[in-house]
Amino acid sequence: MTGDAWRKTACILCECNCGLEVMLGGEGGRHLVKVRGDRAHPASRGYACEKPHRLDHYQNGRDRLTSPLRRRADGSFEAVGWDVAVREVAERLAAVRDRHGGEAIFYYGGGGQGNHLPGAYATATRRALGSRHRSSALAQEKTGEFWVAARMTGGATRADFEHCDVALFLGKNPWHSHSLPRARVTLKAIAADPARTLIVVDPRRTETAELADLHLAVRPGTDAWLLVAWIGILLEEGLVDRAFLAEHVAPGELETVAAAVRRLPVPDAIARTGLDPELVRTAARAIGGARALASFEDLGVQMNRHSTLVSWLHRVLVLLTGSFGKPGTHHLPATVVDIADGEEKRPSPVAGARVVGGLVPCNVIADEILTDHPKRYRAMIVEGANPAHSLADSRRVREALSALDTLVVVDVALSETARLAHYVLPASSQFEKAEATFFNLDFPENTFHLRRRLLPPLPGTLPEAEIHARLCEALGAYGEEDLAPLRAAAARGLAAYAGAFLQRVMPDPRLMGLAPVLLYRTMALPEEAREGAVLLALFARAALRHGPSLARAGFGGSPLEATCALFERVLAAESGVVFAVDEWAEVLRRAPKPLHLALPDLLEELSRLGGEPAADPAFPLILSAGERRSFTANTIIRDPAWRKEDAAGALRVSPGDAAALGVVTGEPVRLVTPRGSAVVPVEVSPAMQRGHLALPNGLGVGYGGEGPVGVAPNELTAAGDRDPFVGTPWHKHVPARLERP
Numbered sequence: 001m002t003g004d005a006w007r008k009t010a011c012i013l014c015e016c017n018c019g020l021e022v023m024l025g026g027e028g029g030r031h032l033v034k035v036r037g038d039r040a041h042p043a044s045r046g047y048a049c050e051k052p053h054r055l056d057h058y059q060n061g062r063d064r065l066t067s068p069l070r071r072r073a074d075g076s077f078e079a080v081g082w083d084v085a086v087r088e089v090a091e092r093l094a095a096v097r098d099r100h101g102g103e104a105i106f107y108y109g110g111g112g113q114g115n116h117l118p119g120a121y122a123t124a125t126r127r128a129l130g131s132r133h134r135s136s137a138l139a140q141e142k143t144g145e146f147w148v149a150a151r152m153t154g155g156a157t158r159a160d161f162e163h164c165d166v167a168l169f170l171g172k173n174p175w176h177s178h179s180l181p182r183a184r185v186t187l188k189a190i191a192a193d194p195a196r197t198l199i200v201v202d203p204r205r206t207e208t209a210e211l212a213d214l215h216l217a218v219r220p221g222t223d224a225w226l227l228v229a230w231i232g233i234l235l236e237e238g239l240v241d242r243a244f245l246a247e248h249v250a251p252g253e254l255e256t257v258a259a260a261v262r263r264l265p266v267p268d269a270i271a272r273t274g275l276d277p278e279l280v281r282t283a284a285r286a287i288g289g290a291r292a293l294a295s296f297e298d299l300g301v302q303m304n305r306h307s308t309l310v311s312w313l314h315r316v317l318v319l320l321t322g323s324f325g326k327p328g329t330h331h332l333p334a335t336v337v338d339i340a341d342g343e344e345k346r347p348s349p350v351a352g353a354r355v356v357g358g359l360v361p362c363n364v365i366a367d368e369i370l371t372d373h374p375k376r377y378r379a380m381i382v383e384g385a386n387p388a389h390s391l392a393d394s395r396r397v398r399e400a401l402s403a404l405d406t407l408v409v410v411d412v413a414l415s416e417t418a419r420l421a422h423y424v425l426p427a428s429s430q431f432e433k434a435e436a437t438f439f440n441l442d443f444p445e446n447t448f449h450l451r452r453r454l455l456p457p458l459p460g461t462l463p464e465a466e467i468h469a470r471l472c473e474a475l476g477a478y479g480e481e482d483l484a485p486l487r488a489a490a491a492r493g494l495a496a497y498a499g500a501f502l503q504r505v506m507p508d509p510r511l512m513g514l515a516p517v518l519l520y521r522t523m524a525l526p527e528e529a530r531e532g533a534v535l536l537a538l539f540a541r542a543a544l545r546h547g548p549s550l551a552r553a554g555f556g557g558s559p560l561e562a563t564c565a566l567f568e569r570v571l572a573a574e575s576g577v578v579f580a581v582d583e584w585a586e587v588l589r590r591a592p593k594p595l596h597l598a599l600p601d602l603l604e605e606l607s608r609l610g611g612e613p614a615a616d617p618a619f620p621l622i623l624s625a626g627e628r629r630s631f632t633a634n635t636i637i638r639d640p641a642w643r644k645e646d647a648a649g650a651l652r653v654s655p656g657d658a659a660a661l662g663v664v665t666g667e668p669v670r671l672v673t674p675r676g677s678a679v680v681p682v683e684v685s686p687a688m689q690r691g692h693l694a695l696p697n698g699l700g701v702g703y704g705g706e707g708p709v710g711v712a713p714n715e716l717t718a719a720g721d722r723d724p725f726v727g728t729p730w731h732k733h734v735p736a737r738l739e740r741p
């Protein structure tokens, strides 16, 4: 069977989820033989980078799982049927709940770069179990930003790079990591226009830095000083937007922040960064003089020293320049699901860590397990994530996962985490079910794409929606009497169904908690879109929150009418839908009044800047552990043959450091950190500055029974190296040294 038609789907390798067209073929018609960008996709408009062309390495990976696995007493796995697996998983988790309370059951993941519907379905299983604590990779990267942004602008902002005249990237290499639609097109357009300025802050001369007008190659880990210097210069030179501040920012806060910043003299701050003072001033003037500044901070600063302080100083810079709520600046998009939230009242149960956006800091999870504290996590469900590889200090994470009473892993492959599980439940791939992500953050037009399934599930696998429905049923969470009235309404069409849902489910907290699986079980949807059922509930919430934005996109009327119209359109539109159309004025309406600059805890942290302990002379270098490169995609694709270049994941080293050690490209070195060591081939790179090393992310995974290729970065990181406020890891700032092996 060979399909000769192009079929629509999306890339699953980064959060952009560019629309793709694929041609199926090969054995059983189950291979993605040709891949190209989908011109009809409203956000990506035909764009695709080099990574998805070989997506078949994901779909047909040799370590795809095809049966549930159960751990035997001797540690090996045996294949068991789905009925057995579901019954036993439900029994074991229910036993933990009954003995220790549902709060002892921890949930990790819920989707990676391409799949977020499982996280929505899992809320039903968690509700059925009374499970409360959870986390995901966001608590390694974005929670510091969420925590300060919630208090300053009412939520994390995104920026309009298409219409800015000054673009600023802080610790972000969008040429490879993207995160903005059609990143390379946008970057090239900014670079080619003499009236626009591209500013990149990165110790490394990245591909993005190569395009930049101003590249500030800071000394690693000194971004806080650079931001202090910039803010100081803006204040000194009167480059702040006083009209914006007077109108929108709480009175007196400018003065408070200015006084705190002035305590650190600009020349001293610049000296810390190792940069040419004139370059710093030129960049400050470009930022202060911008018509529209768009900026983006990412892992280079968010996984580094002073991460939350930098997130705050960055937002101070944005507000001082009035770069909020006008074209080409920063906005608060209308979203289907809010992923950024502020702090929760209750800290994590054992470590007492601050919980932001509902997420326990990744760096304390092992501490929450490896203890005799009565509130420790005793069971864990991991879904669409690989924490044994992605969390700091893999060794300790493995120890923690192994200490659990029950570990259940839902994955397509036998990942590093799955290997430690008591039960592994094999999921259908992202091309074998309907899927979507919730990272839709564009403005003024925001898109949503429900991709239909391209292929029937690989035999032995199930979509997560089905897995969660079966788990809820095995837990006795609902019965036929709950489903029958909804099924009857479904037979009368979508409007009748939505009405019945509103009447029967929404007012009943028990049923509302199970809504995702009730929708999945009772809606009458085409086979290739079945897993989209949960969207009805999510769209209903969006219609209530963002009615005017949906109406401008053509989904008007009552919230019920808007919900149904949007749902039908999303189901029908194979390339995705513009679901929200905004106006810039909406941004300031959406934000709290007034906006805030002065956060007392961060002001205090600023006063401590410079008081850090001196570096350990045994580790004179700084390792950035986890760089995004041309062929890295977290651990989504495990086959090393996928990588067209850099298959072994070389350690990038500056020419000076390589010469000092006497190594050349291709030769192995021993990389030593306080937590571990590894032997890795070197790539001598003029893009690196002296003293700075870079390892790629996503390597060091086994494949098809073969041992790992490359270095797993978190064998080298330590969980204690983390942000004091939200616990985000300092993966980009690991003390290290090099030795000849």
Ligand SMILES: Nc1nc2c(c(=O)[nH]1)N[C@H]1C(S)=C(S)[C@@H](COP(=O)(O)OP(=O)(O)OC[C@H]3O[C@@H](n4cnc5c(=O)[nH]c(N)nc54)[C@H](O)[C@@H]3O)O[C@H]1N2
Binding pocket: 013, 014, 015, 141, 170, 171, 172, 173, 174, 176, 177, 178, 179, 201, 202, 203, 204, 206, 218, 219, 220, 221, 222, 223, 298, 299, 300, 301, 304, 624, 626, 627, 628, 629, 630, 631, 632, 633, 634, 697, 698, 732
């Ligand atoms: N190709 C590819 N793209 C991806 C991914 C992938 O795996 N592969 N993953 C996706 C995911 S999950 C994410 S979160 C994003 C992350 O996207 P990015 O944050 O852009 O990715 P990184 O390469 O981890 O880090 C960015 C930069 O930080 C720099 N850096 C290191 N130390 C410092 C410092 O002290 N100061 C400053 N200013 N910069 C520093 C590094 O040199 C690097 O160029 O990428 C997404 N896109």
Ligand SMILES: Nc1nc2c(c(=O)[nH]1)N[C@H]1C(S)=C(S)[C@@H](COP(=O)(O)OP(=O)(O)OC[C@H]3O[C@@H](n4cnc5c(=O)[nH]c(N)nc54)[C@H](O)[C@@H]3O)O[C@H]1N2
Binding pocket: 112, 113, 115, 118, 136, 137, 138, 140, 141, 299, 383, 384, 385, 386, 387, 389, 390, 391, 392, 410, 411, 412, 413, 415, 427, 428, 429, 430, 464, 625, 626, 627, 633, 634, 635, 636, 697, 713, 714, 717, 731
């Ligand atoms: N040292 C260091 N550590 C890091 C980083 C770093 O830069 N340096 N980056 C961090 C960041 S930003 C991120 S986002 C994380 C990423 O790390 P994680 O969030 O842990 O996830 P991934 O590596 O993306 O793994 C995704 C898993 O989902 C599985 N999978 C794929 N498709 C499906 C599906 O349809 N269903 C199910 N159930 N499973 C599926 C894959 O097989 C894989 O095991 O790593 C973090 N860790």
Ligand code: SF4
Binding pocket: 011, 012, 013, 014, 015, 016, 017, 018, 047, 048, 049, 050, 051, 052, 178
């Ligand atoms: S930018 Fe991201 S989503 Fe788009 S094709 Fe590349 S990896 Fe895939």
Ligand SMILES: [Mo]
Binding pocket: 137, 141
């Ligand atoms: Mo990430």
